[in-house]
């Protein structure tokens with residue numbers, strides 16, 4: 001059954017405030033791991049919270065993409081924690097040039113099945129995600145990552 005082994009692919013074009021721009025590729029391997037890769041430019045140097053949010057709705061910019069994608073109704077955490085939202089991908093890091101190169105492998109963001117992230121959004125935040133450990137009232141909900149500076153909707157791409 002070769003068809004069952006094909007990788008599923010998706011893409012998200014990231015657009016935000018102050019000329020933040022980027023593009024991300026998603027490839028779900030047959031074993032269920034999804035690889036997210038690409039780059040985003042125009043960011044302030046340093047850490048930026050990086051999540052899958054529940055909705056692919058940009059009617060009101062990134063603000064209408066809803067909360068972190070959380071089909072298992074857990075608290076916010078680090079990508080390596082058992083207690084995390086499926087959408088919790090931690091932080092990306094922009095260099096002094098404002099460019100973040102991204103390569104993340106994760107088991108909880110499939111491109112198929114009931115917990116698929118297709119049609120949802122990737123969101124980049126202004127501030128670091130404290131991974132649930134910052135002690136702020138928002139730590140266990142959002143990682144206190146601040147404003148949503150850029151986002152993009154995850155859309156199906158041709159598989160090869």
Ligand SMILES: *[C@@H]1O[C@H](CO)[C@@H](O)[C@H](O)[C@H]1NC(C)=O
Pocket residue numbers: 029031032033105
């Ligand atoms: C799934 O396959 C990818 C690509 O070969 C690999 O990087 C990843 O470690 C594998 N994941 C698991 C859980 O085996």
Ligand SMILES: *[C@@H]1O[C@H](CO)[C@@H](O)[C@H](O)[C@H]1NC(C)=O
Pocket residue numbers: 060061062063147
């Ligand atoms: C999104 O929400 C932030 C913080 O509440 C607000 O400052 C900003 O103006 C909102 N953006 C839009 C497009 O509504």
Ligand SMILES: [Cu+2]
Pocket residue numbers: 049050051052053068123124125145
């Ligand atoms: Cu977020």
Ligand SMILES: [Zn+2]
Pocket residue numbers: 051068075076077084085087088141142143
């Ligand atoms: Zn979260």
